[in-house]
Amino acid sequence: MSDSTPAKAASSAARQSSVFKLTFRLPIIIWQSLFFIGPLCFMVAMSFFIVRNYRMQEDFVMKNWLKMLGRDYFWDSYFLTWGLAGIGTVVTMLVAFPAAYTLAFKVSETVRRWAIFMLIIPFFTSYLVRIFSWYVILAESGVINAGLSYLGLGPFVMLNTKFGTVVGYMTLTLPLVIILQTFALANIDKSLVEAAFNLGCRPFRTIYRVILPMARTGLIIAAVFCFILSFGDFVSPYYLGGSKPPTLPILIVDTVKSGQQWPRAAVVAVVMMVTLFVVAFAGIMAAYRRRVG
Amino acid sequence: MSDNRPLRWFLYGYLALVFTFVFAPILFSVIFSFNSDRFPTIPLGSFTLKWYQTVWNDPDVWEAARTSLTVSLSTATIATLLGFATAYTDYRYSFRLKPIYLGLVLLPPTIPLIIMALAMLAWFAKLGISGQVMSIIIAHSVLTAPFAMAIIRLRLSQMDPSLESAAWNLGASQWSALRRVIVPFCRPAIISSFCLTAAVSFDEFAISWFVAGLNKTIPVIILEIVTGNIDPQVNAIGSFVFLVSMTLVIIAQVVLMTRRKKEV
Structure with missing residues (x-):
């Protein structure tokens, strides 16, 4: 124009x-x-500034970097955050897949649209309130354990565990991942799936050999978003995971809120951003790589 | 695909379970807000409105509600204006650095909030505008403008491109074509982008917590109560917040849907 x-x-x-x-x-x-x-x-x-007498001064020194990267607790936090976000992403992707598969292939257009509208709702509700709600549900005398005790089971410790953290992550990521997976699956050519079926391919083999490769781009993008959200969340690991040891986002909160050590918090944040950039880049490369064979 | 009934029903059941997981925390939060026990569990205690009364009589909550309202309305206005301008630019013009331009606009939601919070805190302190309501509004606009842009851009892509040129050919200036053709066509998207950006801003806590100083928004109050101890007040505030957000989301959705129906 x-x-x-x-x-x-x-x-x-x-x-x-x-x-x-x-x-x-x-x-x-x-x-x-x-x-x-x-x-x-x-x-x-x-991250290169310096703090003297509780005041930040503009400078260019490596001190913060050496101090943070030279400490074991930083690396403990780093790998813990990786592990939790990684587990969270794998679990969320697996839990979401059958739901997205159902929405993409087994329901009508109208039902799918309504389901997606329903899944958008949680984005606009307070994440904090939902996490607090989980806290009460998962507690040792909480709703789930009270229910299980009628069956003569439990109580199970679910708070302050990795399980609690992953439940929290999923509260944040599961609706988004289902939506993205549903779009990825609904866009593939259904006649190819039927062809595989008519040629005698078994359901699980069809999923593995036909559906997954065709939906790869969308699925990887869903996983990348899931990882980024989990990696950067401080609420779940803090309230449901017990924060011992802290994850990187908790480290940022603690460093800023209790110590006025903004430059050190900046080091943590820069490390997080570089990590997420590498993950996102690897994901995009994998998503758009030409299919081999 | 072959009609495999047991599998179909298994999948429906699974879907129901997943939806239960997604909505359980929202549902329980509303139920607990009317429950008398300080630490709610099964069986439930008696029905009570005392948590709502406590919240209603708390001047801090009222102050925070005012701040939240100011922040979300201002954010929605700025984000929708920016979003409209950007969506229109993307719709109408092509230029050399457009990918970078779009990246600049759309990237903020992919940066973890806690990182944005720290960066904003430090930057506002440097500029000397930290700890003000304005700081939250600016930060939230950066965060929500991409959503506004996406919603309005989607709407523009449904428009017949010849409409605007027709207006020019009939002698309308660019400005009046914009005002009389583009804006009316985008109105539903503008309204729903206003509601949705307001809703996002109304629920955001990490950035508000870092940059707001003494001006607390409702989510920051929730965060502080939750950090203290188990207090069902949170459920009462939470249900109120949920009501506000849901109203905004439903208005946004209804506006978009009814317009679509009328045109078909």
Whole structure:
């Protein structure tokens, strides 16, 4: 489409047109540079600042990096966060798949649309309140254990465990993952699935050999989002996981809220961002790689 | 696919279980908000409104509700304006650095909130605007503008591109074509983007907690109560927040759906 209207005074029209164009193009560039790129760059710079007498001074020293990366507890946190987010992602993807499969292949268009609308609702409810609710449900004298005691079972300890953390992560990620998986599955060519079936391919083999490869891109994107959300969440590991040892996001909260050690928190945040960038990049490469064979 | 009945019913049952998992915490939070026990469990205690009364009589909660309202309405306005401008740019123009431009707009939701919170805290302190209600509004607009942009962009892609050129050919200036053709066509998307960005902002706690200083929003109050101890007040506030968010989401959805029906 052309930028300018056909007009007699071409130069004045062109000027007006470029004013019009920039009115729509510039605001977001200015806004995001000032308040998105700016803060992130400043945070990277801040990881080299120094704190003297409880005051941060602009500087360029490696001290914070050496101090954080040289400590065992940092690496404990790092691998714990990886492990929890990894387990959370695998469990969420597996739990979501049969649900997404049902929504994509076994229900009508209308049911699918309603189901997806229902799954959007949790995004707009308070994550904190839902986690608090899980706390009460999972507690040793909570709803689940009270229910199980009627059957003569339990009580099971579910709070302050990895199980609790993963339940929390899933509260955050499961609806999103089901939605993304459903889109990925609903978009594949159904006649190919039927062809495999008619040629005598067994259901699980059909899923493995036909459906999964065709839906790969969408599925990997779902997993990447799931991992990013879990990796960056401080609420679940704190309230449901017991935070001992802390995960990286909890480390950031503690460092900022109790110690005024912003530069050290910045080191943790930069390490997290680099990690997530690598994961996302690897995911995208895997998602769009040409299929082999 | 072959009609395998037991498998079909197994899958329906599974789907029901997954939905139970998703909605159990919301449902229990509402139930517990009317339950008399301090630590709710089964069997439930008696019906009570005392948690709502406690919340109602708490001036801190009212103060926070005012702050939350200011923040979410301002955020929704800024985010929707930015989102509209960006969606229109993407719809109408192509230019060399467009992928970078779109990346700049759409990336914020992929950065973990806790990282954005720290970065915003430090940056606002550097600029000397930390600890204000304005700081939350700015941060939330960055976060929600991509949602507004996506919703309005989807709507624009349903529009016949010749409509706007037709208006120009009939002598309308770019501005009046925009005002009389584009904006009316996008109105449902604009309304629903306003509601949805307001709802996201109303529930966001990590950034608010870091940058707000003494100006607490409702989610920050919840966070502080939860950190203290088990207090069913949270359920009462939570149910209220849920009501507000749901109203916004349903308005957004209904506006989008009824318009669609009318056009078909």
